[in-house]
Amino acid sequence: TAVDLVDQLAASIEARNPELGAYLSLDLAAARECASQADLSLPLGGIPIGIKDNINVLGQPCTCGSKFLQNGYTSPYDATVISRLRAQGAIPMGRLNMDEFAMGSSTENSALGRTVNPHAPDRIPGGSSGGSAAAVAAGLAIATLGSDTGGSIRQPASHCGVVGLKPSYGRVSRYGLVAFASSLDQIGPITRSVEDAARVLQAIAGHDPRDSTSLDAPVPDYLATLENGVAGLKLGLPKEYFGEGIDEDVRTQVMAKVDQLEKAGAEIVEISLPHTEHAVATYYIIAPAEASSNLSRFDGIRYGVRKGDGDLLEVYRDSREHGFGAEVKRRILLGTYVLSSGYYDAYYNRAQKVRTLIRRDFEEAFGEVDAILSPVVPTAARRIGENSDNPLQEYLSDIFTLAANLAGICGISVPAGCVSQGGQELPVGLQILGKHLGEETLLRVARAAE
Numbered sequence: 304t305a306v307d308l309v310d311q312l313a314a315s316i317e318a319r320n321p322e323l324g325a326y327l328s329l330d331l332a333a334a335r336e337c338a339s340q341a342d343l344s345l346p347l348g349g350i351p352i353g354i355k356d357n358i359n360v361l362g363q364p365c366t367c368g369s370k371f372l373q374n375g376y377t378s379p380y381d382a383t384v385i386s387r388l389r390a391q392g393a394i395p396m397g398r399l400n401m402d403e404f405a406m407g408s409s410t411e412n413s414a415l416g417r418t419v420n421p422h423a424p425d426r427i428p429g430g431s432s433g434g435s436a437a438a439v440a441a442g443l444a445i446a447t448l449g450s451d452t453g454g455s456i457r458q459p460a461s462h463c464g465v466v467g468l469k470p471s472y473g474r475v476s477r478y479g480l481v482a483f484a485s486s487l488d489q490i491g492p493i494t495r496s497v498e499d500a501a502r503v504l505q506a507i508a509g510h511d512p513r514d515s516t517s518l519d520a521p522v523p524d525y526l527a528t529l530e531n532g533v534a535g536l537k538l539g540l541p542k543e544y545f546g547e548g549i550d551e552d553v554r555t556q557v558m559a560k561v562d563q564l565e566k567a568g569a570e571i572v573e574i575s576l577p578h579t580e581h582a583v584a585t586y587y588i589i590a591p592a593e594a595s596s597n598l599s600r601f602d603g604i605r606y607g608v609r610k611g612d613g614d615l616l617e618v619y620r621d622s623r624e625h626g627f628g629a630e631v632k633r634r635i636l637l638g639t640y641v642l643s644s645g646y647y648d649a650y651y652n653r654a655q656k657v658r659t660l661i662r663r664d665f666e667e668a669f670g671e672v673d674a675i676l677s678p679v680v681p682t683a684a685r686r687i688g689e690n691s692d693n694p695l696q697e698y699l700s701d702i703f704t705l706a707a708n709l710a711g712i713c714g715i716s717v718p719a720g721c722v723s724q725g726g727q728e729l730p731v732g733l734q735i736l737g738k739h740l741g742e743e744t745l746l747r748v749a750r751a752a753e
């Protein structure tokens with residue numbers, strides 16, 4: 304029964320989570336209650352799904368990996384993705400660790416504990432949805448939800464050897480997702496297989512009047528075309544994604560997948576995305592700018608932490624000083640700087656213009672090819688602590704994932720085997736990028752790449 308499944312999963316979580324750190328909390332009573340009422344005839348009937356801790360589930364904590372929301376905040380409502388999962392019979396089960404407010408690529412920025420890579424306990428699981436990816440990889444979840452602003456679903460999926468799908472901007476409602484950078488954020492599934500990713504996307508996709516950026520476009524039947532193969536499809540290899548800086552072993556693994564797709568009948572062509580080199584700079588202006596605005600709601604009055612007993616300004620200052628971690632403060636500083644008068648045109652406006660050029664690169668490419676193939680990350684998962692004094696190095700590692708968010712297109716990470724490093728076998732992912740609302744083709748290619 305669904306209750307048995309919840310109990311089995313809970314027992315595995317209890318046994319393995321202390322060392323893995325994927326789950327921040329688990330309300331077993333709520334999950335059992337939900338399971339006892341699950342309609343097993345529905346598409347996701349009785350399936351427990353783990354939730355990143357920045358997506359609201361009624362009555363559950365929603366910490367965003369931050370001290371700010373650690374004590375005392377309980378979600379007063381379900382995010383739209385959660386109501387849709389429930390409507391398909393799924394059971395929201397457990398809250399998954401993440402970089403604070405989804406800022407990071409390693410889950411080391413969580414203020415609430417560390418998550419390790421299930422394949423190598425001294426290494427990062429990736430981030431910011433590190434808990435969501437590690438839980439699936441370790442068998443502590445069947446599927447999870449993550450959020451992807453610049454790679455936070457695809458990158459941890461790649462490092463943990465699982466499937467991670469970032470839908471097109473507007474495909475999935477963001478209502479009930481705690482906003483990081485609103486023009487980039489999307490919710491998506493992390494799963495063991497492409498088929499499971501298609502099933503979860505099917506459940507959560509579609510228009511929502513409560514998110515003005517969600518698109519009123521029909522949702523295709525993703526499972527119906529999943530096995531159609533890649534014969535006759537044209538797949539592009541962007542030369543900018545295979546150049547210097549990518550680890551040789553990673554390139555070899557990715558190219559093996561490219562060969563697999565070619566043997567399955569796809570035509571492989573080289574393409575160019577000439578503005579790729581500007582993606583990191585553009586993203587790290589736009590994302591902090593939007594974050595500095597979105598995070599102004601954490602003022603010590605409305606949610607979570609309240610510090611300071613003097614005047615209002617002191618409450619704001621002390622609450623934010625105490626509640627936010629170093630990376631979040633760094634982003635707020637960067638964001639307010641690029642939005643301040645005098646710098647707005649030089650940084651923020653210019654970044655928006657480059658963003659348009661990046662989007663056009665993809666529009667041109669998709670005039671020629673059906674999907675784009677690349678690595679997800681230039682290297683396999685690094686050791687925990689390695690970049691702690693070097694935020695710039697950490698930002699640079701996002702080079703292959705950021706552009707998809709800037710352009711609003713869809714992307715997926717599919718396991719591409721492992722590389723050996725220091726006696727460890729570390730997973731690598733193949734990234735497939737598809738045109739805006741092109742999830743049907745994206746999933747088809749991904750399925751053929753499994």
Ligand code: GLN
Pocket residue numbers: 405406407408430431450451452453454455456483590701
């Ligand atoms: N690593 C990127 C950042 O730190 C992307 C994070 C994300 O997608 N949420 O902003």
